[in-house]
Amino acid sequence: METLVTLSNYSYLKKLRDYGVSGIITGSRYFSSRYFYDLETLKKIALECIIYGLDLYISIDTFLEEKDRALLEEYLEFLRFLRPKGIYFSDFGVLHLLKKLHFEAEYIYAPDTLMTNSLDAEFCLRRGMDRVVLARELTIPEIKAIAQRVDHKVDLYIFGYLKMAKSKRHYLNNYFKEIGLDKEAKDDLYFRLKEYNREGYLPILETKYGSEIYSEGILAAYLEYESLSKIITKGIVDDLFLKEEVLFTVLKDLKRLNGDNAGLLLNNLKLRFSDLKFDDGYFHQKTAIKKEDA
Amino acid sequence: MKKVELLAPAKDLGKALIALRYGADAVYVGGLEYSLRSRASNFTLEDIKTLVDFAHYYRKKVYVTVNMVFHDDDLKGIVDYLKTLEMMRVDAVIIESLGLMALIKKYAPKLECHLSTQLSTTNSLAVEELSKWGADRIVLAREVDMLSIEVIAQRCKTPLEVFIHGGMCANYSGRCTLSNRMTNRDANRGGCAHSCRWNYHVYHGTELLSKDDLPFTMSSYDLRATPYIERMIKAGVASLKIEGRMKSDHYIAQVTRTYRKMIDEIEMGGHLDEKRLAYYNSELDKAENRPSDTGFLGSSKASELFGATQSFVSHEYVAMVKDFNLSNGYALVEVRNKFSKGDTLEVFGPDQDNEQFIVEDMFDEDGTIEVANRPKALIWIKVPFLVKPYYMLRKVAL
Ligand code: SF4
Numbered sequence: 001m002e003t004l005v006t007l008s009n010y011s012y013l014k015k016l017r018d019y020g021v022s023g024i025i026t027g028s029r030y031f032s033s034r035y036f037y038d039l040e041t042l043k044k045i046a047l048e049c050i051i052y053g054l055d056l057y058i059s060i061d062t063f064l065e066e067k068d069r070a071l072l073e074e075y076l077e078f079l080r081f082l083r084p085k086g087i088y089f090s091d092f093g094v095l096h097l098l099k100k101l102h103f104e105a106e107y108i109y110a111p112d113t114l115m116t117n118s119l120d121a122e123f124c125l126r127r128g129m130d131r132v133v134l135a136r137e138l139t140i141p142e143i144k145a146i147a148q149r150v151d152h153k154v155d156l157y158i159f160g161y162l163k164m165a166k167s168k169r170h171y172l173n174n175y176f177k178e179i180g181l182d183k184e185a186k187d188d189l190y191f192r193l194k195e196y197n198r199e200g201y202l203p204i205l206e207t208k209y210g211s212e213i214y215s216e217g218i219l220a221a222y223l224e225y226e227s228l229s230k231i232i233t234k235g236i237v238d239d240l241f242l243k244e245e246v247l248f249t250v251l252k253d254l255k256r257l258n259g260d261n262a263g264l265l266l267n268n269l270k271l272r273f274s275d276l277k278f279d280d281g282y283f284h285q286k287t288a289i290k291k292e293d294a
Numbered sequence: 295m296k297k298v299e300l301l302a303p304a305k306d307l308g309k310a311l312i313a314l315r316y317g318a319d320a321v322y323v324g325g326l327e328y329s330l331r332s333r334a335s336n337f338t339l340e341d342i343k344t345l346v347d348f349a350h351y352y353r354k355k356v357y358v359t360v361n362m363v364f365h366d367d368d369l370k371g372i373v374d375y376l377k378t379l380e381m382m383r384v385d386a387v388i389i390e391s392l393g394l395m396a397l398i399k400k401y402a403p404k405l406e407c408h409l410s411t412q413l414s415t416t417n418s419l420a421v422e423e424l425s426k427w428g429a430d431r432i433v434l435a436r437e438v439d440m441l442s443i444e445v446i447a448q449r450c451k452t453p454l455e456v457f458i459h460g461g462m463c464a465n466y467s468g469r470c471t472l473s474n475r476m477t478n479r480d481a482n483r484g485g486c487a488h489s490c491r492w493n494y495h496v497y498h499g500t501e502l503l504s505k506d507d508l509p510f511t512m513s514s515y516d517l518r519a520t521p522y523i524e525r526m527i528k529a530g531v532a533s534l535k536i537e538g539r540m541k542s543d544h545y546i547a548q549v550t551r552t553y554r555k556m557i558d559e560i561e562m563g564g565h566l567d568e569k570r571l572a573y574y575n576s577e578l579d580k581a582e583n584r585p586s587d588t589g590f591l592g593s594s595k596a597s598e599l600f601g602a603t604q605s606f607v608s609h610e611y612v613a614m615v616k617d618f619n620l621s622n623g624y625a626l627v628e629v630r631n632k633f634s635k636g637d638t639l640e641v642f643g644p645d646q647d648n649e650q651f652i653v654e655d656m657f658d659e660d661g662t663i664e665v666a667n668r669p670k671a672l673i674w675i676k677v678p679f680l681v682k683p684y685y686m687l688r689k690v691a692l
Pocket of ligand 1: 472481489
């Protein structure tokens with residue numbers, strides 16, 4: 001399993017290479033719900049990826065509006081010159097355009113919650129997609145079954161806050177308007193929600209495209225890493241909302257993780273960052289279909 | 295102008311028949327398995343068969359939702375289920391899974407595949423791609439605005455279905471796991487706990503910003519697309535969809551009938567001016583119990599309205615007509631909610647405009663009664679005009 005890191009901080013690039021990362025996933029202010037780079041910076045990132053030998057993947061994770069068709073086409077033409085290794089997308093309109101423009105790159109379908117079974121993964125790979133990103137809501141046996149069915153052409157989130165919701169609504173700014181608070185939420189990474197009766201703070205990020213809400217805990221696939229590494233092509237470390245220190249501790253750990261030291265390294269991580277909550281996501285917990293089963 | 299389909303929801307056979315009687319051209323229902331709303335569904339295969347026979351007799355259609363976001367284990371037995379639906383002459387299945395679409399094309403090819411709003415289809419390029427793969431109809435995301443719907447309809451041949459009324463997920467449909475994470479109930483497999491409607495504190499760093507007298511919630515207004523129906527029909531949208539499989543008989547009847555009348559008026563060449571729109575909105579108010587707006591259809595910020603916590607009902611549903619005795623003018627009704635002698639009731643039916651009367655006399659098997667307050671009780675009530683089975687009575691708040 002190669003490690004990819006989402007790049008929210010441009011200054012990390014060289015260090016990422018030193019930590020054994022094989023590539024980065026990033027994007028720009030265009031058609032991305034979490035990257036804020038302008039096109040010039042994206043160009044620089046692309047150049048540095050070449051210099052440092054990192055694979056560049058671009059994420060286009062918004063749902064395309066009809067009025068933005070031409071803009072997307074222009075954006076893809078721009079990206080073509082950056083020669084990304086692949087494009088992550090969640091809208092089949094993007095795929096349609098990639099194919100129409102004969103865009104040479106890996107096409108990776110990343111629909112967040114929807115990629116949950118072998119049938120769909122197989123379908124996508126037969127329709128010209130190179131890999132799919134599995135949903136975060138899968139157990140280890142489910143992940144294994146899908147990966148085996150599609151010749152391991154799957155990516156999986158292995159570390160980071162888990163995305164829980166995506167909305168076109170601008171939740172925070174609407175709320176601030178309603179309560180008469182003069183505060184701007186756009187592109188600010190420091191907002192958190194806390195449900196009245198539950199522990200834990202949910203990071204929420206608002207951009208011009210809407211809002212995304214993340215989990216209170218951080219997925220840390222330490223104990224599962226060794227078995228996952230045999231079946232997953234790319235493991236994704238999501239750096240969003242993570243402090244630099246946490247990110248690089250984890251990357252260092254991933255380089256030396258094995259079946260024997262995983263527990264120890266995970267404990268050390270928990271001790272070192274005791275203010276954070278690490279968990280194993282859905283790896284060992286199947287979610288219930290009905291209320292009665294929950 | 296192409297005739298548009300009015301598509302209504304139903305959680306059980308009774309509601310489906312009401313929807314069809316009150317003007318729906320098609321109904322969508324969930325079976326006991328494989329459906330996102332299986333928890334809200336009471337359709338056995340036998341019920342589906344009965345419904346299909348009834349609907350087809352009146353040249354109407356039945357769509358079955360097979361729209362759970364499947365995990366591998368959930369797919370057991372699915373091919374047999376699809377073949378059975380095909381054999382029963384179900385007209386289409388509403389699905390999210392593209393892999394399932396491939397199975398349907400292979401094993402149950404007579405079933406049309408309608409791709410669910412969970413796929414968040416927002417543009418004509420996606421419609422084209424999905425059509426190429428076999429989609430027979432595409433349900434657009436609720437996040438698409440009216441102008442985009444018009445353009446997509448013009449650019450694409452594949453029939454489009456658009457939500458016009460009912461509850462909206464605060465997040466993109468299918469892209470929300472708040473419930474999974476917070477309650478272990480999978481929203482994409484029918485277990486949603488509506489965590490978006492809960493109250494949350496908002497912090498920036500460690501600073502608390504939210505107010506307890508108006509807590510943060512993601513709860514959204516319900517959708518009511520009345521000002522846009524005319525444009526949708528003229529744009530060539532194939533199907534106008536009402537949401538609400540959890541709703542009451544009265545809701546289904548009133549909302550379906552209102553849109554039926556509205557569509558008929560538009561298709562007869564009528565243009566709906568402010569006055570007519572106000573009339574239709576007032577009719578919908580009689581069914582609605584949550585604040586509504588036009589969602590993302592307009593370019594205004596209506597979609598962004600914060601918090602939908604209030605609720606109101608202007609007319610309370612109190613009884614359904616079972617029979618009418620022409621010789622003495624008494625109707626046999628099944629009681630749903632309390633009403634009393636002296637109350638003003640409004641009657642409406644599939645072919646009956648609203649008509650009001652004052653309750654002067656009613657009795658049950660024990661004799662005259664002053665108050666009808668036993669749900670499901672059958673009582674006789676004096677009605678000064680002809681009513682028919684399936685007409686509904688509601689109390690007018692004076
Ligand atoms: S929690 Fe709310 S937004 Fe999320 S799936 Fe449930 S109803 Fe939809």
